[in-house]
Amino acid sequence: MIEVENLTKRYGGHAAVDDVSFVVRPGQVTGFLGPNGAGKSTCMRMMTGLTPPTSGTATVLGRPYAALPNPGRHVGVLLDAGAQHSGRTGREVLSLGATLMGLDRSRVEEMLALVGLTAKEADRRVGGYSLGMRQRLGIAHALLGDPQVLILDEPANGLDPAGIRWMRSLLRGYADDGGTVLLSSHLLHEIEVVADELVVIGRGRIVAAGSKAELMRAAGTVVRTTDDAAFAGHLRGAGLSVEQTAGGLLVDTDAETVGKIAATHAVVLTELRAADAGSLEEMFLQLTASDAREGWRHEHRR
Numbered sequence: 001m002i003e004v005e006n007l008t009k010r011y012g013g014h015a016a017v018d019d020v021s022f023v024v025r026p027g028q029v030t031g032f033l034g035p036n037g038a039g040k041s042t043c044m045r046m047m048t049g050l051t052p053p054t055s056g057t058a059t060v061l062g063r064p065y066a067a068l069p070n071p072g073r074h075v076g077v078l079l080d081a082g083a084q085h086s087g088r089t090g091r092e093v094l095s096l097g098a099t100l101m102g103l104d105r106s107r108v109e110e111m112l113a114l115v116g117l118t119a120k121e122a123d124r125r126v127g128g129y130s131l132g133m134r135q136r137l138g139i140a141h142a143l144l145g146d147p148q149v150l151i152l153d154e155p156a157n158g159l160d161p162a163g164i165r166w167m168r169s170l171l172r173g174y175a176d177d178g179g180t181v182l183l184s185s186h187l188l189h190e191i192e193v194v195a196d197e198l199v200v201i202g203r204g205r206i207v208a209a210g211s212k213a214e215l216m217r218a219a220g221t222v223v224r225t226t227d228d229a230a231f232a233g234h235l236r237g238a239g240l241s242v243e244q245t246a247g248g249l250l251v252d253t254d255a256e257t258v259g260k261i262a263a264t265h266a267v268v269l270t271e272l273r274a275a276d277a278g279s280l281e282e283m284f285l286q287l288t289a290s291d292a293r294e295g296w297r298h299e300h301r302r
C-alpha cells in the first residue's frame with residue numbers, strides 16, 4: 001500500500017506537485033498518468049525519499065520510504081533507467097544490489113533470466129545498452145529484493161512492442177500475486193491495458209482518479225443519429241454537455257438517458273454505445289489541458 005497525503009513540492013514560486021492525495025492498493029496495477037511535466041516523477045521521487053516534500057506526506061507500507069529497514073526488500077524502484085552507472089556491466093549492477101540487500105547471488109541470475117537479458121548482454125557495460133535494455137535491467141534491479149511494492153517511472157520508454165507486452169504480463173502477474181504496483185506513463189494506451197486503477201495528474205494536481213471502469217463510464221456515451229446537429233440541440237436542451245467528435249456525438253451521460261431523449265423526440269439512432277478508450281483518451285487530454293478546465297471537470301466528474 002502506498003499512501004500520499006496532501007503532497008506538495010514547490011520550486012521557487014512554481015508548484016510542481018500541488019496538494020496531491022491518493023492511495024495505491026495491493027493486488028492492483030495503478031496507472032499514474034499525465035502529460036510531460038505534470039509532476040509524476042517529482043511525486044515518485046518524494047515517495048521514495050529522493051526529494052523532500054515542501055509539505056504533505058508519502059508512506060509506503062505504512063512508513064516513509066527512508067524509514068523502511070533495507071528498503072529494497074520491500075519496495076522496488078525504477079525512476080530513471082537512463083541514469084544507471086554506465087561503467088558497470090549489467091551483472092555488476094545487480095550483484096552490487098544483491099550484496100547491499102543481503103541477497104543470495106543466485107537471485108542475480110534469476111532476475112537476468114526473468115527480464116530476458118542474455119549472459120553476453122549481462123557482461124556488457126551498461127553504457128553500451130539500448131534504452132530498452134536499460135529498462136529491463138532497471139526492472140530486474142527493482143525486483144531483485146522480492147519487494148511487495150513496485151514504483152516504476154515510465155518503464156515502457158524505449159521498450160519495443162514485444163517488450164511492452166512482456167512487461168505488462170510481468171506486472172499483471174505480480175499484482176495478481178498480491179503486489180502493489182504504481183506505474184507512470186504519459187500515454188494512456190500504454191497503461192490502460194494493464195492498469196486496474198488510474199490516477200490522472202495535470203500541472204501538479206490530480207484531475208481524475210478511480211477504477212478504469214468508472215473513468216470509462218465518466219467518459220460518457222457515443223451516439224449517432226440521422227441528424228446529429230438537431231439531436232445535439234435536444235441533448236443540450238436537456239442540460240447535457242455534448243461534443244461533436246469524429247466518431248459521433250459524445251454525451252456526458254449514460255446510454256439509457258440518451259436513448260430516452262431520442263425516444264421523446266422520435267429521433268432515429270444509428271449508433272448508441274458507451275464511450276471507448278478513444279473517448280477516454282480525449283477526456284484525459286481535456287482534463288490535463290488547462291487549469292480552468294481541469295477544475296471544472298474535476299468537480300463535474302467526481
Ligand SMILES: Nc1ncnc2c1ncn2[C@@H]1O[C@H](COP(=O)(O)OP(=O)(O)OP(=O)(O)O)[C@@H](O)[C@H]1O
Pocket residue numbers: 011015016034035036037038039040041042043186
Ligand atoms: N529540480 C527541479 N527544479 C526545478 N523545477 C523542477 C525540478 N524537478 C522538476 N521540476 C519541474 O516540475 C514540473 C514537474 O516535473 P516532473 O518531472 O515531475 O514531471 P513528469 O510528469 O514526470 O514529466 P515527464 O513525463 O516529462 O517526466 C516541471 O515543470 C519541471 O520542470
